Amino acid sequence: MAPAVELTRINTQIRLLTQHYASAEDFVKRLCDLYEFYSDRTFTQSDAGTRSLILPAYNVTPLINHNFELEFGKLCQANPLSSLDVIDELWKQPKLEPRRLAAYLLGKIPLDYTDQVIDRLRAWSRPEEDHKLVKYLQEYGSLLLRRQATEKWLAVIRTWLKRKDSQDQIFGLQSLLPLIDDPDYLDLPEVFDLVALQLASPQPRIAYTLQTVLEALVKRTPNETTYLLKSALLKPHSHELPRLLRRLLPVFPEAQQKSLKLALAEAGT
Numbered sequence: 001m002a003p004a005v006e007l008t009r010i011n012t013q014i015r016l017l018t019q020h021y022a023s024a025e026d027f028v029k030r031l032c033d034l035y036e037f038y039s040d041r042t043f044t045q046s047d048a049g050t051r052s053l054i055l056p057a058y059n060v061t062p063l064i065n066h067n068f069e070l071e072f073g074k075l076c077q078a079n080p081l082s083s084l085d086v087i088d089e090l091w092k093q094p095k096l097e098p099r100r101l102a103a104y105l106l107g108k109i110p111l112d113y114t115d116q117v118i119d120r121l122r123a124w125s126r127p128e129e130d131h132k133l134v135k136y137l138q139e140y141g142s143l144l145l146r147r148q149a150t151e152k153w154l155a156v157i158r159t160w161l162k163r164k165d166s167q168d169q170i171f172g173l174q175s176l177l178p179l180i181d182d183p184d185y186l187d188l189p190e191v192f193d194l195v196a197l198q199l200a201s202p203q204p205r206i207a208y209t210l211q212t213v214l215e216a217l218v219k220r221t222p223n224e225t226t227y228l229l230k231s232a233l234l235k236p237h238s239h240e241l242p243r244l245l246r247r248l249l250p251v252f253p254e255a256q257q258k259s260l261k262l263a264l265a266e267a268g269t
Contacts, residue, residue: 014071024085038064054130057096069104075110086146107143125171139178143204161197166205184258192228201238218251226256
């Protein structure tokens, strides 16, 4: 069996590595050497279920990843410009751990650099990207925005949802998921208002993402989600909305299912 990771050693290696932080390419190269050094240690087959299905991985222990996040996260506050360069270089890497680290560090960049963070969140959340990595990016990369600049973040999301481009709409919807899943976020009426922008006539390309968001809302608050959907049925809407509601029915509790079925029948759909 591989020897246990010694915290003293890894912390020393991190301190030596941070001396190269001003040179993103050099820093990331040395960091990936560290990932390689610790790769496959204590990795078991049961861990594979939490791994990306697409990207190859070093399979380092959670302890290594935690220490990297902790120590390099501190550098994001002290050296935001250098950190953005490092984050960009990390995102270019072909393996999972450096890219997850990039996503995590993006969420530690100070709010003075909000525009740069938002640009990366949008640019990196591509349809062809590993969907688990994108989910991680949106959850952790937007952390500071969600917690400390919520109104600005919601305003940006609203802008995306109002655009005609379906990819902007998809990204706007995806950006709502971390808010819905955060039990400390209580302004759900704002989220319902944003989701309502897509209900009247959802494009087929956004249907899956919109359904995912609505399923998350059902899990969080089924009564309010039922009210949202019934209200949408009372307004002018395309044939896509009743189709969406029928697909959603199984995720609702029984009482809400009956209510929605009645609303669908009354709407003549």
